[in-house]
Amino acid sequence: MSKPIVLHPGNDIKWIHELYKNLRENFTIKRSYSMNRADFMQALKTKQFGDFVAMMVGQGVIYCNAAVTCTGSVADADANRNIAAVIHNPNGFFLGIIGLGKIGYRIAQKAQTSIEMKILYNDIRRMPAEIEQSINAKFYEKLDDMLADAGCVLVATPFPGGRVMDAPHFAMMKRGSRLVNSARGKLIDEEALVTALESGHLVSAGLGVHYNEPTVNQKLAKMENRLRMENILSFFSTGKTLTAVNLHWLRGMPKP
Known part of the structure; x- marks a missing residue:
């Protein structure tokens, strides 16, 4: 056959x-x-x-x-595989979300409801009070401030035309924290990410997208991440x- x-x-x-x-x-x-x-x-x-x-x-x-129709699927993949998998006992940890759109919000719901993570977020505008209250979220006007508090940072914002996470931003994150990107590959400075991972400043990264897709950064490919x-x-x-x-x-x- x-x-x-x-x-x-x-x-x-x-x-x-x-x-x-x-x-x-x-x-x-x-x-x-x-x-x-x-x-x-x-x-x-x-x-x-x-x-x-x-x-x-x-x-x-x-x-x-x-795009919009896979909100649930993307949220499930990130909440269940990337976030929970890379944080040991995430209960009570701070999840910082860059971009609380449809996918970011769904991930926040799952992380807050199922494993009781504490939700932080940064966005170009503050969400209505009822949205914040539904996930008990804290708004940060400045990204730098949120990065200093979060144990895991999720990038879920639409591509704005430039990098959101680069070497200075990685340095602002807690040592031993994690990064997840479910948005656009070009939001992340991959060389800076490699440096942060190799130094141990970041302990892991969950990447659903890459900077030069379909080409994958060879240094990242040799790490524990799997396509x-x-x-x-x-x-x-x-x-x-x-x-x-x-x-x-x-x-x-x-x-x-």
Whole structure:
């Protein structure tokens, strides 16, 4: 029986070879490399890549990332994997959130309700009193002040055009604190982050995005952080994805 096909666009895998090997063992990998848009569209029309089951959104294919619609998924991933995983017994610790938007707020709800973390936040505007009260959050007008108090800092703000966290800001954080970025890769000075991690000033970082995506900082890749292809592997081994967004649309859809 032939293996399902996965389309792998773009460049070769550079760092996550072990996980990619696992993918190859379970799927037939077809490559598009760096086709221009017109050639890629023509290849799809002529089924040059075959009937692939992942990497392309279409009928019967589960899409696992989106903007507003993945708020819950992103919040779950950060609250359950990144924050709780990198803090020993986070109960009572201070979680500092940069950008209390939809994702930041959902993470704050989960962290405050499930593990009783104390919520701090910095934003360009203060949230209404009812929002603050719902998560017992403390507003910091100045980011520098919040960084000095937080044990874990979550970056959840939209990309403003410049770096939010750089060497001076890392120095303001408590020694032994943690950083999580679920927003945009370019918000973080990665070289400064590497220095902070190597020195022990920061003990860990959970990164869902990177500065030069799809290229990953090699120094960060060699640390304990792992990139994941697990949505594909999980779906075909258990029938469930880790961050499904449109699965509810597919339920009841006739099989092609």
